[in-house]
Structure formats: C-alpha cells, structure tokens
Amino acid sequence: MPVFPKPIHLAHQLIEKLVRSGDVAVDATLGNGHDALFLGGLVGERGRVIGFDVQSSAIESSEERMVENGISNYDFHLVGHEKMGELITQEYLPLVVVMFNLGYLPNADKSIITREMTTIPALESALGLVRVGGLVSIMCYPGHEGGDEESKAVSAWAANLAREEYRVAHYGLHNAPNNPPFLLLVEKLG
Ligand SMILES: C[S@@+](CC[C@H](N)C(=O)[O-])C[C@H]1O[C@@H](n2cnc3c(N)ncnc32)[C@H](O)[C@@H]1O
Secondary structure (H helix, E strand, O other): OOOOOOHHHHHHHHHHHHOOOOOOEOOOOOOOHHHHHHHHHHHOOOOOEEEOOOOOHHHHHHHHHHHOOOOOEEEEEEEHHHHHHHOOOOOOOEEEEEEEEEOOOOOOOOOOEEEHHHHHEEEEEEHHHHEEEEEEEEEEEOOOOOOOHHHHHHHHHHHHOOOOHHHHEEEOOOOOOOOOOOOEEEEEEO
C-alpha cells in the first residue's frame, strides 16, 4: 500500500469516516455501480443510496451489483444528475455526501461523457442538498477527449466557492504522466 493513496481511494477513506448507518448518500454518476455499492455498505439498511446516470446500461449494471451484494435500499434514476434537485424529495434531505466520478463509462461508448454545462449545475444542486459538515467529492479526468475542458471548468468553479461557506481541497499525483486524474473535495461549513 503506497503512502499516498490514489485519488479515488482517498475519497473513499474520507467518506468512510463521515457516513453513518441511516444516512442518505448520492452517487451522481453511477457507471458500473462501484461507488454506489461502497455507499450502500456505509449507509446500511436504514439509510439510502440515490443514484443517477444517463445510460440504461449503467443503471442496469449498478442495480445488478447492488442486488448481487444483497443491497436493496437504493433509488436509481435514468436521468442526468443536473435534475437531482427535482428528484431528491424532502424525506431524504439533508444528504451526507454526493459523489461525482466524471468522464465516461468504462468499456462503453466513450463519446457519452459528463460535460461542464450539466456537471456544474449538478454540483450547485449538490451543495444545496448536503448537510453542514457534509461532502461533495468530485473525481476529475482531464486525460480523455473533452475531459480537460470539463476538469478545468470544475476546478475553477470549486476554487471560487466562498471561503466562509465551503472548504475545498484538491488532491492528485503531481508527477504522473498524461494529465492524471485528480480529486476535488468540497466540505460544507456551518
Ligand atoms: C466514470 S463513470 C462513473 C463510474 C462509477 N462511479 C463507478 O463506480 O463505476 C461516469 C458516468 O457518468 C455518466 N454520465 C454522463 N453524463 C451524465 C449526467 N449528465 N448525469 C449523470 N451521469 C452522467 C456516464 O454515463 C458514466 O456512466
């Protein structure tokens, strides 16, 4: 185990410390459901995982993963995460964490990617829905086509959040080749 974890592993380590049984957590980009499964294990039977993706294959493989692992407390929506403000009803608020894992679905159509014009509104919604002390975590992948523009826009958005309201951290391996992924963490202050 290296001293510095990979960015996604750091996100998991921090989220593990934050989430309690009974909490409600969101996976804003379900993909193959790895993050949703991770969140499902943390919130337990009394909690709930709410997930979004624009591809039916992502919803299907995420559901399969949850069912295979005996987790049933989830609501997955085949709709863009920019609609989360409309779809997450009052009974589930406030959220403890919203995870974004940007980019494309591995082993699928690489032209279907997250894009800043919908990612940034979704991030804004997420900040409104998380509780004080809650977290929005964002894995950015600047290395693929379209990923660099989105990563820059998301990074600039996060850097401009009001310091009195949010703490923002930026983590990544600095000497890795080819535009390596990085993690942004936004903590909502009281
Ligand atoms: C890198 S993958 C996510 C990986 C996933 N978290 C996992 O654990 O397997 C990015 C996903 O974002 C989805 N996506 C693209 N645009 C989206 C949008 N507007 N709202 C929600 N998901 C979107 C893609 O379909 C893709 O499945």
